[in-house]
Amino acid sequence: MIQAQQLTKTYGSKTVVDQVSFTVQPGQVTGFLGPNGAGKSTTMRMIVGLAAPTQGQVLVNNRDFKKSKHPITEVGTLLEAKSVHKSLTPSSHLRSIAATAGLPSSRVSEVLELTGLTGVRRKKIGGFSLGMGQRLGIATALLGDPQVLILDEPVNGLDPEGVAWVRNLARQQAAAGKTVFISSHLMSEMAQTADHLIVIGRGRIMADAPISEFIDNGLAQTIVKSSDIEVLMNALSSQGVQLRRIDAQTLEVTGPDSEVIGRRALETGVALSELRPLQRTLEDAYMELTRDAVEYHSNIVAENNGGK
């Protein structure tokens, strides 16, 4: 479990993380979502004691991580890829960390195998691709078989197979009762991995809820097509239902879901040629939330807002 209370970090006059409070629960995958520069990495660095909070505090399993006697068996962390001496090999890097933590070197072979790096364990890290560096970072995070996993943008630079592998890994670790905290700037990625989402923008928490809430908190929208569209409009019109005529045969219905509309059509004897629920995607919800909190705007993104 990770508990942040009023966590704040300022660099000079710039507040990067602004009174952030949240709890990351064990047994589920918690996504930490936000645009670039929103304060995700800084928050993660404060959790593991690499950056000191300007104000507030953060506890990992009810303790200050900096005082941990078993740091890497408590928290496994992936921050930037390649936070490793380039002239080392995966083997020497991991053996050195295992030595610090007093772990047997057999564990090194295990995580090398687990992350598919056994074949390159004696190759210089300097020559690694972004994806291989990322695998090594994940291997380092897993070395102590930790209770808490903190992964900053873990799928960056991974191929589709690697992305799926990280997703499975996160789900497995959560299923085993561990705390899994994963940051990303991509909602689509989080939608497939996370159970719970914490959304951050400009250093502030914008949302903190189970992922289902992000999709469900809007009203259902449905596209209906029929040659008898006006009959259907009469049948549907009641309080709380919004109807919008798109063309001669097409109607957008806001309020009742597709099942209600279908039944009403059957009752009135109107044949439907299309009945299509419009899903409000997580991406739409995320865009809406962070629209004003994006640090680095591009015009194209702003205009495509809410698009498919």
Add this chain to the structure above:
Amino acid sequence: MTTQIQTPLRGKVTLAGVLRSEAIRMFSLKSTGILIALSIVLYVGIAVIATWAIGSLLQDMSDPSQMEGMGTMSQPGFASETLGSGLVFNQLILGVLGVLLFSGEFTTGSAVSTFLASPQRLRVMTAKIIFTVVLTGLTQLVSTLLAFIIAKPVAENYNLTLEFSSSSFQSVLWYGTLAVIMAALIGLALGVLLRSSAGGITVLAAVFFVLPIITAIFGSYVDWLPNVSAFLPDQLGLSLATPLSAPSDLELWQQLLGVAGWIIVPLALGAVLLAKRDIK
């Protein structure tokens, strides 16, 4: 929820563990081996060539003690002191090793891994200090002993006395090692203070090569500057290891105090900043 059958890993971070970690890392890096080999070869080479040069010089002169300025050379301990001719070079080379030992963490980003594995930062620094003392101390002892073994037949060829148990050789051996350890620890402190290899090496070279020149130039105009120059780390090392060729007005305890100051002050500053600053 799946239950884990394997016994959970329960490693504990200890100073010995961090030391082992440092050793694994440093001996996996080529730069460590290169710098150590370079320091040994250079030190032994300079010692042997200097012995040969002085031997042949003395042989060419009938009675050097009669000649002005040659008195020191004819003293019995001088041949031993000749073995320490490369001392400042070793201070610099192993000082660079000290810089790299810490600056490398920050220039490569490996500081993140290091301080995640041992969030108690001062424990990492303690391990690095111990590692530096042992590694550079052993290197200097080996260099001096090798220089003795190889230079001895050369010295005997010119009827120079080179006694292992003489106080002159013992000074070169032990005070020389102390001087090198001091330089390496200054380097280590510069590495953590500046977090940059290039910056650390530049400042180190300035302390050992530029500061002595500046104090020498202005020493004749400013009264107190010669006193300062006696406390510079290269002078402290030379006057302790080779007192005949680099005499000092300081008492032994003053010299040792100077060495202690050069070791403790930069490291203490480094420790304070390491504990306080964020790791990038």
